[in-house]
Amino acid sequence: MICPHCEKNLLRKERPDHTCSHCRRRYALDPKTNSLGLSDLRVRRILAKVTEGGSIAVTPDQLWYALSRNRLQQRTFAPGxxxxxxxxxxxxxxxxxxxxxxxxxxxxxxxxxxxxxxxxxxxAGAGRGFPAMSRAAFRTEALAPWQRVYGGLPPGVLDDAPGVPPQAGARTPPGTEPRAVLLCPDRSITAFLIADGLPARYGIAPAADLDAVRALPTRGPVIVLHDADAHGELLVRRVRESLGQRPVIDAGLPLRTVRSLARAVPYRDRDGRPDRETMARLSAYGEFTGEELKWLGKGWRYPLAGMPPARLLAVVARVAEQVTRNADPEQRRAAFVGFMTWPGPTAQDPAGER
Structure with missing residues (x-):
């Protein structure tokens, strides 16, 4: 491996106890001692891609998926x-x-x-799609050694641990009713959106579950953001059934759309396979093909954490802008008369060309 400090090519015997024998400096990750084959340089290289050169911050789960993606494509049952x-x-x-x-x-x-x-x-596909290193293991086997060596998470990675305040505000101003609610059960993705300031920018209150949605002082629309898996598909339908006439927007991930994308890589969680009750409820809706139900029943999923972070921000921002504009009477009137839509391709200057 290459030393991340002096860039010397090190043999196994030249890097005892995660220490370079040339520059005598410690490094965090050795590709021979972790199941993803990670090194410090590889983590930095992948981080530069997913953070768009450091312009956005990502969560540990998003980094985990980016580092696991190639292995998920290749991993099969007992290949050797x-x-x-x-x-x-x-x-x-x-x-x-x-x-x-x-x-x-x-x-x-x-x-x-x-x-x-x-x-x-x-x-037959046995074992296919199971990550070599789980999300939880990634934090203990990769991020924990990194923190011990470098004193913190890799640059550009958010600390999404419970109780850690996000980098940007998630609340609407005091006394202001949220214009909408963003329901996302993935705490890591919620932390990612909050750090970007998206909920505060659009006056949206984040919520982790239905109880949190009901507790918020608003009857505004509910935007549901979920993984493309059995639990996510069921969540959207449960929210609609529970909230009655209240507007519920399914912001994705859309199962059929994501499954048609060649670059989208699904995975399976050994502890996340849906039970019979979940699959029976999905089947009863009559909205899924037999092949889709079989795929979901095996526990396959496309996670929100696997969506390119910049793309995820753009999609959620577009949905939030549309939903909050439609929920605001003043903005609805402005949109009706064309405010903020000029200049357009057919707009003409009433005073003529200048």
């Missing part, structure tokens, strides 16, 4: 085990034939059967 058992089976079988030992031939057959089982499981 099938080959290992196949090789061992052939070697044992050849030796058994050479010395005419029946016991070795039986062992060879068993090894070849195991190899075939691994091959079949891999072809």
């Amino acid at each position: 085990c099938a080959g290992s058992f196949l090789f061992a089976g052939l070697v044992v079988g050849a030796f058994g034939v050479f010395i005419e030992e029946v016991g070795l031939l039986l062992v060879s057959g068993a090894l070849l059967l195991v190899s075939a089982g691994f091959t079949f499981a891999r072809a």
